[in-house]
Amino acid sequence: MRRMLSYVVTAAVAAGIGLPALNASAASAVSPIAQSVPASMIVSANGLEWVWASPCAEGGCSSGLLVGKDGFGYATAAQWALKPPVSAFRNPDKCASAWFDSQRSNCDWDDPGFLSNGVAGYGSAAQGGRPAGLDGTATMHPSGDTWLVRGAAQSAQTITFGALTGATFGDATRTLEATATSGLPVSYSVPGGAPCTVAGSTLTITGAGSCAVTAAQAGNASYSAATAVTQTLTIAKATQTIPAPAVGPLAFLHAPVTLPATSSAALPVTYIVTSGPCTVSGSTLTLTGGGLCQLSASQAGNSNYLPVSSTPQLTINPALTALTVTPVSTSDLLSQAILSGTARLSARLLPAAAGLPLVFADRGQAVCTGITDNTGLASCAIPTTQLLTAADPNAVFTASFAGTINYAPTHSPASASSFLPVPSGTVVVTDPVTPIIVKLPIQPAPPAAAPALPVTGINLQNIQNSLDAFIASLTNPHL
Numbered sequence: 459m460r461r462m463l464s465y466v467v468t469a470a471v472a473a474g475i476g477l478p479a480l481n482a483s484a485a486s487a488v489s490p491i492a493q494s495v496p497a498s499m500i501v502s503a504n505g506l507e508w509v510w511a512s513p514c515a516e517g518g519c520s521s522g523l524l525v526g527k528d529g530f531g532y533a534t535a536a537q538w539a540l541k542p543p544v545s546a547f548r549n550p551d552k553c554a555s556a557w558f559d560s561q562r563s564n565c566d567w568d569d570p571g572f573l574s575n576g577v578a579g580y581g582s583a584a585q586g587g588r589p590a591g592l593d594g595t596a597t598m599h600p601s602g603d604t605w606l607v608r609g610a611a612q613s614a615q616t617i618t619f620g621a622l623t624g625a626t627f628g629d630a631t632r633t634l635e636a637t638a639t640s641g642l643p644v645s646y647s648v649p650g651g652a653p654c655t656v657a658g659s660t661l662t663i664t665g666a667g668s669c670a671v672t673a674a675q676a677g678n679a680s681y682s683a684a685t686a687v688t689q690t691l692t693i694a695k696a697t698q699t700i701p702a703p704a705v706g707p708l709a710f711l712h713a714p715v716t717l718p719a720t721s722s723a724a725l726p727v728t729y730i731v732t733s734g735p736c737t738v739s740g741s742t743l744t745l746t747g748g749g750l751c752q753l754s755a756s757q758a759g760n761s762n763y764l765p766v767s768s769t770p771q772l773t774i775n776p777a778l779t780a781l782t783v784t785p786v787s788t789s790d791l792l793s794q795a796i797l798s799g800t801a802r803l804s805a806r807l808l809p810a811a812a813g814l815p816l817v818f819a820d821r822g823q824a825v826c827t828g829i830t831d832n833t834g835l836a837s838c839a840i841p842t843t844q845l846l847t848a849a850d851p852n853a854v855f856t857a858s859f860a861g862t863i864n865y866a867p868t869h870s871p872a873s874a875s876s877f878l879p880v881p882s883g884t885v886v887v888t889d890p891v892t893p894i895i896v897k898l899p900i901q902p903a904p905p906a907a908a909p910a911l912p913v914t915g916i917n918l919q920n921i922q923n924s925l926d927a928f929i930a931s932l933t934n935p936h937l
Contacts, residue, residue: 490556490557490563491556491557491558491559491560493557494527494528494557495509495527495528495530495554495557495558496557498552499552499553499554499557500552500554501542501546501547501552503540503541503542503546504540504542505540505609505680506537506540506607506608506609507530507607507608507609508541508542508546508605508606508607509530509552509554509557509558509605509606509607510547510552510553510554510555510565510605511530511553511554511555511557511558511559511565511604511605511606512555512558512559512562512565512604527557527558528608529608530558530606530607530608531606531607531608532604532606532607533605533606533607537607537609541605541607547565548567551565551567553565558606612677612680612681612682613640613680613681613682614681614682614684615638615639615640615642615675615677615681615682615684616638616639616684616685617636617637617638617639617644617673617674617675617684617685617686617687618636618637618638618639618687619634619636619644619673619687619688619689620635620636620689621689622671622689622690622691624691624692624693624694625663625691625692625693625694626666626693626694626695626696627653627663627665627666627693627694627695627696627762627763628663628696629663629693631660631661631662631663632660632661633659633660633661634646634656634659634660634661634671634673635659636673636687638675638684639684640675640677640680640681640684642675642677642678642681643675644659644673644674644675645673645674645675645676646658646659646661646671646672646673646674647671647672647674648661648669648670648671648672649670652667652668652669652670653665653666653667653668653669653693654669654671654691654693656671661691663693665693665761665762666693666694666695666696666761666762667693667761668690668691668692668693669690669691669693670688670689670690670691671688671689671690671691672686672687672688673686673687673688673689674686695759695761695762695763695764696723696762696763696764697763697764697766698721698722698723698725698757698759698763698764698766699721699722699766699768700718700721700722700727700755700756700757700766700767700768701718701721701722702718702768702770703715703717703718703743703770703772704718705772707775708745708772708773708774708775709745709748709774709775709776709777709778710735710745710747710748710774710775710776710777710864710865711745711777711809712745712774714742714743714744714745715742715743715744715745715772716741716742716743717729717738717741717742717743717753717755717770718741719740719741721757721763721766723757723762723763725757725759725760725763726757727741727755727756727757728755728756728757728758729741729743729753729754729755730753730754731751731752731753731754732752732753732754732769733750733751733752734749734750734751734752734772734774735747735748735749735751735774735864736751736753736772736774738753743772745774747774747863747864748774748775748776748777748862748863748864748865749773749774749863750771750772750773750774751771751772751773751774752769752771753769753770753771753772754767754768754769755767755768755769755770756768775866776861776862776863776864776865776866777809777864777865777866778866778868779807779808779809779859779861779865779866779867779868780807780808780868781805781806781807781808781816781857781858781859781868781869781870782805782806782808782870783803783804783805783818783855783856783857783870784803784804784805784806800839800840801839801840802837802838802839802840803818803825803826803828803837803838803840803855803857804828804835804836804837804838805818805828805835805836805837805857805870806830806833806834806835806836807830807834807835807836807859807865807868808834809834809865810830810832810833810834811830811834811864811865812830812831812832812834813829813830814829814830814834814836814859814862814865815827815828815829815830815836815859815860816828816829816830816836816838816857816858816859817857817858817859817860818838818840818855818856818857819855819856819857819858820853820854820855820856821853821854825838825840825841825855826838826839826840826841836857856869856870856871857869857870858870
């Protein structure tokens with residue numbers, strides 16, 4: 459508020475402050491303190507107006523009152539940061555003390571404290587630059603020169619910061635787009651520990667959860683600080699998948715299979731067998747037979763990923779098999795029948811497995827059935843009613859295996875014919891695990907001891923000759 463004071467200025471004083479000389483006898487003359495500060499005494503800087511003065515009241519600086527005039531007053535901390543340089547008040551000198559102080563009309567241009575701090579170093583209140591407590595509204599003043607400031611009130615500004623749409627962990631960075639009505643740039647911040655970071659206007663998602671983003675604008679000489687606006691971004695957990703087992707066709711006796719140990723999020727997967735011929739330990743699957751192996755795979759998730767489960771199924775085919783018949787001639791069969799009362803056929807199934815039935819046939823007609831032992835070998839006795847058929851020179855003996863859920867069906871090639879023993883051969887068994895090479899020697903069944911018969915005057919050589927003639931008659935139609 460302007461205070462109007464009557465004061466007579468002497469010619470000498472007027473000359474000292476650059477004012478027009480006044481008649482000392484003119485009691486009604488108006489002193490400078492009663493006038494508005496002329497524009498020539500004002501320095502403009504950073505949107506504010508500054509004067510160098512001694513703002514004491516009518517009683518001089520000892521009165522302890524601040525003259526509030528023309529809107530000038532002590533600078534606030536924010537205004538003081540925008541003050542002009544000392545040189546702005548010199549050449550020509552701009553000393554406005556006479557318009558504020560009834561007792562002083564000069565400015566202490568050379569005061570070192572003032573030159574460095576903007577406040578004269580007179581008295582304890584002025585120590586350290588702008589006096590503490592003189593923040594625009596105080597009535598106390600320093601005992602000396604100081605700068606006063608005025609300016610239009612800072613304009614208000616507001617921030618527009620729209621709601622942040624939902625996100626998912628793993629999403630790409632996004633650009634924040636808050637604006638201030640002042641057109642000044644907006645800054646962003648997020649609290650420590652939030653599942654996001656911000657650099658400039660770029661927001662990066664680092665986890666799932668809630669991320670509070672605050673937009674602020676600090677203002678400047680023309681605009682006051684805007685009220686900060688906070689928006690919360692909800693970040694959902696990401697989904698994950700369990701890879702399907704990357705295995706080819708499987709068959710019983712295949713080596714253990716390694717299942718995917720981690721999900722797409724690199725989190726460990728748990729497996730259990732729900733049904734079927736298989737077992738699992740960790741991520742290793744062992745095949746125990748043929749059929750359908752059904753698994754349950756699960757991953758429990760964590761703070762950033764949702765849980766996931768799957769039910770993979772693996773078809774386990776029967777193991778491939780091969781059969782070889784022990785080579786034998788019809789004469790061997792007849793010799794066995796005469797000497798032991800029985801003639802036997804034998805074959806081997808590979809891979810070896812016990813308890814499997816092998817059917818022996820002559821030109822497709824079943825002759826007998828044998829059961830494999832632990833080595834895969836099976837044999838059977840030809841019924842006596844079929845011995846003559848077996849002695850047929852066109853007889854060709856084969857073996858076949860009907861198959862089970864664990865072993866694939868198979869049959870042998872023609873492996874024996876009358877009078878023409880098949881030599882040892884080589885069979886390659888194409889098992890999916892490891893190829894097996896099997897060499898088959900000719901190993902006819904050893905003859906059993908002939909039953910004890912009463913022998914009286916019989917020539918054994920004659921019996922052998924008769925047997926040879928009988929066999930020859932069977933094989934030679936012209937005899």
